[in-house]
Amino acid sequence: MKKKVWIFVFLTILIFLPLISGEFFVNLASQVLIFAVFAASINLLLGYGGLATLGHASYLGVAAYCSALLSLKLGLAHWATAPLALAGTTAMAALFGLIALRASGLGFLMLTLALSQVLWGTAYRWVGLTDGDNGLRGLTRPAPFGINLDDARAFYWFTLAVCAVSIWLMARFVDSPFGAALKGARDQPRRMSALGYDVWLVRWITFVYAGFWGAVAGLLFVYYHKYIHPISLSLTNSAEGLLAVIAGGSGTLAGPIAGAAIVMVLKNYVSSYIERWNMLLGFVFVLIVVFMPEGVVPGAKRIYLRCRQRFTSRT
Amino acid sequence: MQAALHVQDLRKAFGGLPAANGVSLSVAPGERRLIIGPNGAGKTTLFNLITGDLVPDSGSIRLFGEEVSRLATHRRVHKGLARTFQIITLFPKDSLEHNIVLSLLGLSKARWNAFASMRDSAALYGDAQRILAVVGLEHLAKRPVAELAYGEKRRVEIAMALAQKPRVLLLDEPLAGLSREERGSVRQLIGAIPREVTVVMIEHDMDTALDMAERITVLHYGCVIVEGNRAEVVADPKTREVYLGH
Numbered sequence A: 001m002k003k004k005v006w007i008f009v010f011l012t013i014l015i016f017l018p019l020i021s022g023e024f025f026v027n028l029a030s031q032v033l034i035f036a037v038f039a040a041s042i043n044l045l046l047g048y049g050g051l052a053t054l055g056h057a058s059y060l061g062v063a064a065y066c067s068a069l070l071s072l073k074l075g076l077a078h079w080a081t082a083p084l085a086l087a088g089t090t091a092m093a094a095l096f097g098l099i100a101l102r103a104s105g106l107g108f109l110m111l112t113l114a115l116s117q118v119l120w121g122t123a124y125r126w127v128g129l130t131d132g133d134n135g136l137r138g139l140t141r142p143a144p145f146g147i148n149l150d151d152a153r154a155f156y157w158f159t160l161a162v163c164a165v166s167i168w169l170m171a172r173f174v175d176s177p178f179g180a181a182l183k184g185a186r187d188q189p190r191r192m193s194a195l196g197y198d199v200w201l202v203r204w205i206t207f208v209y210a211g212f213w214g215a216v217a218g219l220l221f222v223y224y225h226k227y228i229h230p231i232s233l234s235l236t237n238s239a240e241g242l243l244a245v246i247a248g249g250s251g252t253l254a255g256p257i258a259g260a261a262i263v264m265v266l267k268n269y270v271s272s273y274i275e276r277w278n279m280l281l282g283f284v285f286v287l288i289v290v291f292m293p294e295g296v297v298p299g300a301k302r303i304y305l306r307c308r309q310r311f312t313s314r315t
Numbered sequence B: 001m002q003a004a005l006h007v008q009d010l011r012k013a014f015g016g017l018p019a020a021n022g023v024s025l026s027v028a029p030g031e032r033r034l035i036i037g038p039n040g041a042g043k044t045t046l047f048n049l050i051t052g053d054l055v056p057d058s059g060s061i062r063l064f065g066e067e068v069s070r071l072a073t074h075r076r077v078h079k080g081l082a083r084t085f086q087i088i089t090l091f092p093k094d095s096l097e098h099n100i101v102l103s104l105l106g107l108s109k110a111r112w113n114a115f116a117s118m119r120d121s122a123a124l125y126g127d128a129q130r131i132l133a134v135v136g137l138e139h140l141a142k143r144p145v146a147e148l149a150y151g152e153k154r155r156v157e158i159a160m161a162l163a164q165k166p167r168v169l170l171l172d173e174p175l176a177g178l179s180r181e182e183r184g185s186v187r188q189l190i191g192a193i194p195r196e197v198t199v200v201m202i203e204h205d206m207d208t209a210l211d212m213a214e215r216i217t218v219l220h221y222g223c224v225i226v227e228g229n230r231a232e233v234v235a236d237p238k239t240r241e242v243y244l245g246h
Helices: A002-020 A023-048 A057-072 A078-100 A106-125 A152-175 A177-187 A189-194 A199-225 A235-248 A255-268 A277-291 A296-314 B043-051 B073-078 B096-105 B122-134 B150-163 B180-191 B206-212 B230-235 B237-244
Strands: B005-014 B017-027 B032-036 B058-063 B081-083 B168-172 B198-202 B215-220 B223-228
Touching: A002 A023, A002 A152, A023 A152, A023 A177, A023 A199, A023 A235, A023 A255, A057 A078, A057 A106, A057 A199, A057 A235, A078 A106, A078 A199, A106 A235, A152 A177, A152 A199, A177 A189, A177 A199, A177 B096, A189 A199, A189 B073, A235 A255, A235 A277, A235 A296, A255 A277, A255 A296, A277 A296, B005 B043, B017 B043, B017 B058, B017 B215, B017 B223, B032 B043, B032 B206, B043 B081, B043 B168, B043 B198, B073 B081, B081 B150, B096 B122, B096 B150, B122 B150, B150 B168, B150 B180, B180 B206, B215 B230, B215 B237, B223 B230, B223 B237, B230 B237
Parallel strands: B032 B198, B032 B215, B081 B168, B168 B198
Antiparallel strands: B005 B017, B005 B058, B215 B223
């Protein structure tokens, strides 16, 4: 019940945020929400499946490129490009999962990295299709039910709605019997096999599901920027997502959201004041790992409980 | 009568070192079979081959007449094979009842449900309570496994295997590391396993194990060297030579 109250309060603040802040912060909040969906999808693999991936930007980038190319090359409308991009990217995740899940641990990490580098290289070099380093321009935002999303506030609320539904569906997923199997496979894969679970299949389904939500983040990403560049498929993008999950707290629902906020605020806000913002980002991660190795959300909870315990023992 | 478990000429080598060197054994339905042998005899390797944790180099494994040697571990479980582990393999952060629920879910189609809440699985939690009552741990159902004593964890291992409603149950040293009192309670628990379950057990506590078993197989360097009832095995000079030490 307490958790539901917190979620309600948090959502209310987010809904009313555009009414009390300027366009710059509304846009920054939109980027945080998009990155939160991306980080939450990585969290399905890392936090709940114990599968560290360095290739998740593939799904974000491919969905964004699919949507852009279908729109620019074939002239399709958003109502057609969005489901086609999602379906195509999810199918690609299914294929990549077949390859990457042949290994576990470092092998899995390297396979996801290798596959994403193939896509990144292709996006850079296939100039005829992707316009290479120039990226694809001239894209538009959709207008669901006639609502113009070119307005920063309207786009923010649209993103917030998609983000809320995404996080809710991911939360349902990990709280389900299947989610219990996934967490069991993370902790004791051999025992789970001995209990009758097909550990490989559990991981593969999760890989595909995470790929789907990575694709959703990709659509929001391309709608926001109205531009797509090969850097969206890069290792840096995957690593930032992974760091957001670790910094926020892997295996928690709020962790990736907090981690996404940390990364995006440092990247897009602090960077306008500090030239070497990458250094600051690194420093912040070092501090988090030293003082809250479990991540900001579980770490803050631990400190709060400790303080409360001290306070109650005094009184 | 068709054997519950039939192993024929099973072979497995690790880098040229044979761990199972043509093992053959046949266990009748409902039988209590004890596997003994000195350290390195290949007892746990044999269990791992039967469960599918290891792939045999050659040989066959039949469960109630059905060839299972090429099936994945989880598929063999769905054919009625369950096991416990020599080194306790539980989910220490989770509650006892959650451990049992995972065991119950493993054979249920509900394990694929990705959108129902675990909190809606009241029936499963009810069943878990009943199973925990069988092993005398229902009062600890909500406690994390990490907080349990070693002997209680052993009982949870057995409870998880029983929750799978197995036809053939493999117990890998269920009494290892237990105090005398704990051994008594686990022994009682194993003794109460219904007769329709075939039990194959590896155990080093000879006094207890020999009392519980109807037939005994002695392994040495991956080979079956003696097989028979208690009197036959104890009297056999090969057993005395390799295992009993006199």
